[in-house]
Amino acid sequence: MKLLEYEGKEIFERYGIPMLPRCGVIRIGDSTERLHMEGPGPWVVKAQVLAGGRGKAGGVKLAKTPAEARELAGQMLGMKLITHQTQGKALTVEEVLVEEACGIAREIYISVVLDRKAAAPAIIASAEGGMSIEELAHTHPEKIIKVPVDPEVGLLDFQTRQLAFDLKIPQKNFREFTEFSRQLVKVFLENDASLVEVNPLVISSEGRLLAIDSKIVTDDNALFRHKDQAARPDHEATEIEKEAKAIGINYIGLDGDIGCMVNGAGLAMATLDTVKMAGGDAANFLDVGGGASVDQITRAFQIILKDPKVKAVLVNIFGGIMKCDNIASGVVEASKKVEIDVPLIVRLEGTNVKEGREILAKSGIKIAQASSLWEAAQKAVAAAKAN
Amino acid sequence: MSILLNKKTQIIVHGLTGAQGSFHSQQCIEYGSNIVGGVTPGKGGTEHLGRPVFNTAREAVKETGANASLIFVPPPYAADSILEAADAGVAVIICITEGIPVLDMARVKKRLNAMRAEGRDITLVGPNCPGVITPGECKAGIMPGYIHRKGSVGVVSRSGTLTYEAVWQVTSQGLGQSTVVGIGGDPVQGMNFVDTLKLFQADRQTEAVIMIGEIGGSAEEDAARYIREEMTKPVFCFVAGRTAPAGRRMGHAGAIVEGGSGTHASKVEALKEAGAVVVDNLSEIGAAVAAKLSGKTRPRAARK
Numbered sequence: 001m002k003l004l005e006y007e008g009k010e011i012f013e014r015y016g017i018p019m020l021p022r023c024g025v026i027r028i029g030d031s032t033e034r035l036h037m038e039g040p041g042p043w044v045v046k047a048q049v050l051a052g053g054r055g056k057a058g059g060v061k062l063a064k065t066p067a068e069a070r071e072l073a074g075q076m077l078g079m080k081l082i083t084h085q086t087q088g089k090a091l092t093v094e095e096v097l098v099e100e101a102c103g104i105a106r107e108i109y110i111s112v113v114l115d116r117k118a119a120a121p122a123i124i125a126s127a128e129g130g131m132s133i134e135e136l137a138h139t140h141p142e143k144i145i146k147v148p149v150d151p152e153v154g155l156l157d158f159q160t161r162q163l164a165f166d167l168k169i170p171q172k173n174f175r176e177f178t179e180f181s182r183q184l185v186k187v188f189l190e191n192d193a194s195l196v197e198v199n200p201l202v203i204s205s206e207g208r209l210l211a212i213d214s215k216i217v218t219d220d221n222a223l224f225r226h227k228d229q230a231a232r233p234d235h236e237a238t239e240i241e242k243e244a245k246a247i248g249i250n251y252i253g254l255d256g257d258i259g260c261m262v263n264g265a266g267l268a269m270a271t272l273d274t275v276k277m278a279g280g281d282a283a284n285f286l287d288v289g290g291g292a293s294v295d296q297i298t299r300a301f302q303i304i305l306k307d308p309k310v311k312a313v314l315v316n317i318f319g320g321i322m323k324c325d326n327i328a329s330g331v332v333e334a335s336k337k338v339e340i341d342v343p344l345i346v347r348l349e350g351t352n353v354k355e356g357r358e359i360l361a362k363s364g365i366k367i368a369q370a371s372s373l374w375e376a377a378q379k380a381v382a383a384a385k386a387n
Numbered sequence: 388m389s390i391l392l393n394k395k396t397q398i399i400v401h402g403l404t405g406a407q408g409s410f411h412s413q414q415c416i417e418y419g420s421n422i423v424g425g426v427t428p429g430k431g432g433t434e435h436l437g438r439p440v441f442n443t444a445r446e447a448v449k450e451t452g453a454n455a456s457l458i459f460v461p462p463p464y465a466a467d468s469i470l471e472a473a474d475a476g477v478a479v480i481i482c483i484t485e486g487i488p489v490l491d492m493a494r495v496k497k498r499l500n501a502m503r504a505e506g507r508d509i510t511l512v513g514p515n516c517p518g519v520i521t522p523g524e525c526k527a528g529i530m531p532g533y534i535h536r537k538g539s540v541g542v543v544s545r546s547g548t549l550t551y552e553a554v555w556q557v558t559s560q561g562l563g564q565s566t567v568v569g570i571g572g573d574p575v576q577g578m579n580f581v582d583t584l585k586l587f588q589a590d591r592q593t594e595a596v597i598m599i600g601e602i603g604g605s606a607e608e609d610a611a612r613y614i615r616e617e618m619t620k621p622v623f624c625f626v627a628g629r630t631a632p633a634g635r636r637m638g639h640a641g642a643i644v645e646g647g648s649g650t651h652a653s654k655v656e657a658l659k660e661a662g663a664v665v666v667d668n669l670s671e672i673g674a675a676v677a678a679k680l681s682g683k684t685r686p687r688a689a690r691k
Contacts, residue, residue, distance in 0.1 A: 087632065114489060116604045116641070119496040119575045134646045151493040192488055194574075221640060222488035224463055250638050265572060265638025266546020266601055269627040270669045276630045277668060285631075287638045318548045318555070319531075349555060351533060373552075374670040 008214030032070035048095040053083035103205030111197035112188040121149040129200035192222030256281025259304035259313040280381035298334035314380040324356030343383035347376035389521040390586040399453040408459035418526040423451040444475035458482040466491035482513035492575040511577025516569035517547040538563020541587035544599035556673025572639025580610035602628030611657035622663040
């Protein structure tokens with residue numbers, strides 16, 4: 001799960017990561033009076049959305065007075081934000097964070113990631129912060145520092161020193177930095193994160209080391225041992241996605257108009273690819289699970305049809321342990337329970353496929369059958385276009 | 388010959404008495420696999436599916452002489468079961484469990500590597516995988532047995548149902564499989580594509596290999612390097628996720644394009660450059676293999 005900046009900073013706080021004082025978070029409908037601004041300022045108003053590139057898109061603004069900060073925060077709430085990371089889609093700003101601002105002398109990039117090849121975490125850092133790390137990796141790979149992390153003991157003392165020297169941390173901030181890097185790895189390990197990123201980590205014009213931003217992604221598989229994380233709302237999921245998740249269906253909404261129901265994640269992905277190759281676009285990724293019982297199929301139909309874009313539904317199920325005749329009965333029963341008012345294309349393959357196809361053919365329900373995934377995709381694309 | 392499993396493999400099932408463990412072990416037994424016992428702490432001394440149940444893996448191995456473990460233990464305890472199996476001395480550990488925390492697997496890998504450094508021979512398959520089957524000899528996993536047929540095509544895949552799809556196409560073409568290995572869809576896993584390709588390359592029964600990848604990570608790119616430099620047998624590939632949106636996990640924990648890496652395009656390009664046949668349309672993979680093998684093409688001679 002991806003955490004918003006302020007959620008990440010609340011975790012950072014517990015680990016003593018140095019940050020600027022925060023003045024509060026307000027949501028749509030909240031009064032801006034809830035923000036507590038003291039001191040001389042200035043302040044920074046930041047849109048809380050799950051996308052990088054907020055600054056350029058108008059999601060980060062500087063305010064000289066508390067009144068200005070309140071005004072900017074009010075304006076930002078409800079704003080639509082499109083950044084280079086949102087794939088052309090607009091994100092609505094539902095929460096805004098206001099915190100104190102500082103002058104910046106130096107920007108550093110640092111993150112803890114999962115190094116899949118090494119099967120262990122690693123620190124990725126660069127003395128050149130501020131720009132996107134992907135861009136830097138592309139243009140100046142030699143400027144990226146990588147430090148392997150032991151998943152059981154975390155960052156060792158000599159590694160923190162090495163990192164500080166490599167990043168040319170000033171002597172004045174040296175100890176502060178080594179402690180910071182050790183704690184950052186602790187955040188990663190103790191919270192079962194798959195990413196902890198600070199971009200930028202700055203040295204302020206007053207010479208203070210400060211984490212200005214936070215990006216944390218946690219491992220959903222570890223939620224059972226993090227009750228606090230499990231209780232947090234999932235900001236990335238849409239309403240339909242949340243509903244699907246609650247009933248054990250893996251669903252991701254997409255932009256097309258062909259609803260897909262498939263068993264297995266890999267086959268589901270391949271189905272979307274095949275639909276594309278046939279000239280159409282899938283409305284969703286949906287893995288109905290290995291069992292594919294009547295209940296599960298009924299629920300999957302309900303979820304798919306909640307999306308008003310859907311003009312045809314493609315069911316692609318490989319009957320393994322669950323045999324095709326059982327799946328066919330499931331589809332028939334489910335389609336009686338759920339009113340399916342768009343063309344339905346079914347492709348069954350596997351054990352008892354003959355019996356399965358017969359059940360579908362005799363059901364009286366209007367179902368177009370296909371014997372291969374390719375044929376099914378072509379039929380679904382044609383049906384969606386005609387509908 | 389085959390890889391990883393054969394007629395003689397003796398398997399203990401961790402979590403034999405649970406719902407998943409019971410159902411799938413029964414299927415494995417019916418297929419003819421040698422399931423010799425189970426491990427469920429606290430149920431030692433009882434019997435389940437006509438097999439003895441032990442409290443610990445050490446006891447199970449000592450009493451049955453098992454050399455392989457099949458794990459159905461729930462996610463919070465599965466990593467520990469992998470290490471228990473390794474400690475008990477089994478050589479092949481197949482973990483079916485989906486949903487193990489990634490850092491648990493990182494810790495498991497570290498310990499397995501340490502044991503290997505001391506000379507132990509341990510192969511981990513999975514987690515989050517359908518298992519391994521050597522058709523006609525031994526099935527250790529949740530795949531439907533009947534879709535397989537003994538033959539000469541090795542199959543390795545990160546996805547369950549996608550494997551069944553490819554296997555079924557091969558079988559429908561009148562061909563069969565030497566061994567089918569599901570390496571699983573997690574970001575940190577046991578054996579990878581390269582490890583499996585090495586075994587297939589050395590296996591005399593295997594004449595061609597189907598490799599099914601997906602977006603995320605760099606296992607396909609690593610495989611491409613191995614195929615180009617070492618592999619003399621033909622390799623047929625499909626990579627799922629061409630149309631997957633960046634930054635979203637497509638069902639499998641490891642199937643995600645992050646920071647511009649792990650893309651479909653990079654994998655396909657690397658595999659094509661390495662000389663593998665990459666089919667864009669999954670429905671064509673069985674026919675592509677059949678066209679190659681029906682010409683009775685012998686494996687290419689080893690390159691110097």
